[in-house]
Amino acid sequence: MLNDPILPKDVDAGQAVYSRRVLSLYDVLVLGLSNRFIWKCPTSRLVQLYNDHVSANHLDVGVGTGFFLDKCRFPSTSPRLVLMDLNENCLAATAQRVARYSPQTVRRNVLESVDIDGAKFDSIGLNYVLHCLPGRLADKCVVFDHLRPLLNDGGVVFGSTLLSQGIHRGFAARRLMAAYNGKGIFSNSEDSLDELQRQLAARFGDWSVEVAGCAAIFSARK
Template identity: 50%
Template sequence: MDPSRGAAIYSPFVLSLYDVAVHGVSNTFAWGCPTSELVALYDANVSARHMDIGVGTGLFLDRCRFPVPDPAIALVDLNQNTLRFASDRIRRYRPKVHAANVLEPFDPGGEPFESIGMTYLLHCLPGDLRSKSVVFRNIRPMLSDRGVVFGATILGRGVPKNRLASALMAVYNRRGVFSNREDSEERLREALEEHFDRVEITVRGMVAIFTARRPRK
C-alpha cells in the first residue's frame, strides 16, 4: 500500500491554513472533538523521550506540557513539508527528523521511546484498519516495556455525522486524503489488541481517542 496520496496534500500553503481549518473549525464543528481534548491527550501521555508519527503542523507538541524541560523528540512523517513545518515550530526542543513510510519497517535509531503519538494518522493511511495495523507491528520494537502508544483517528462507521462531516468525509475519501469509510471503534480495538495487552478507547464525536500499553512479545 502506498500512503503517499494521503500525505501529498500537505503543501506549505495547505499547512499554513491547517491549524485554522482543522484545529479551529473541523475538529469542533465536523468531527465533534475539540482540539483542546487532543492537546489534553498529549499532556497526559508525552514523556521525556517521545516519537510523533504523522506530525502535521506540530501543534500538539507545541502546546502540550512535557514532563521535563528538554525532552528528546523524534518526528516521523512521509512528507518533507510537514517535517520541516513541525520541526521549525518546536525547534526549541531540537527534534530529530525522520522521513519514513510507517507501513514499512523503519529505524529511528537510539533507545526505545517512552511514548509514541500518532494523532490523525490512521484515517489518512490507505486500506482498512486490519491492513493499517501493520503500523503497530512496526513501532512495537521502538516502544519501551512501560511505554505508551496514543493518538486519535476519525472513524467512518458507528459514529454520528452531521452535514459538514458527511460532506468532508465524501470529498476527502474520494480524493484519497482519508481512507476511513469502514473504520470503526471495534476494528480499531481489534487492531490495537493484536499488538498490545492494555488498550483504552474513548469516542468523542467521530474521533476515537486511544492509548495502548504493554506491547505483546
C-alpha cells in the same frame, strides 16, 4: 533526514496534500473549525491526550504542523524528541515550531518496517494518522506492529483517528469525509470503532479507546 522512501501512489496521496500553503491554513481550518464544528472532537481534548501521555523521550509520527507538540506539557524542559513523517513540509514546519527542543527528523513510511538509530522511546504519538493511510483498518493497524518494537517496556502509544462506522456522524461530517475519501486524502470509509478495538486488543493487554464525535482517541501500553 535519512533515506527518503519510494511511495506507492495510494500511500503518497494521503500525505501529498500538505503543501506549505495548506499547512499555513491547517491550524485554523482543521484544528480550529473542522474539529469543533464538523468532527465534533475539540482540539483541546487532543492537547489533553498529549498532556496525559507524552514523555521526555518521545517519537511523534505524522506530525502535521507541530501544534500538539508545541502546546502540550512535556515532563522535561529538554525532552528527546524525534519527528517522523512522509511529508518534508510537515517535518520542516514542525521542526521549526518546536526548535526549542532540538528535534531530530526522519522521513519514513510507517506502513513499512521502521528503524531509527538510538534508544527506544517511552511514548509514541500517532495523532490523526490512521484515517489518512490507505487500505482497510485491519491492514493499516500494521503500523502498531512497526512502532511497538520502538517502545520501551511500559511505554505508551497514543493518538486519534477519524472513523466512519460505529460512531455518530452529522451531515457535514459525512459529506466532508466522502469528499476527502474521493480525493485520496482520507481512506476511512470502512474504518469502524469495533475494528479499531479489535486490532488494539490483539496487540496490547492494556489499551483504551474513547469516542469524541467522529474521533476515536486511543492509548495502549507495551
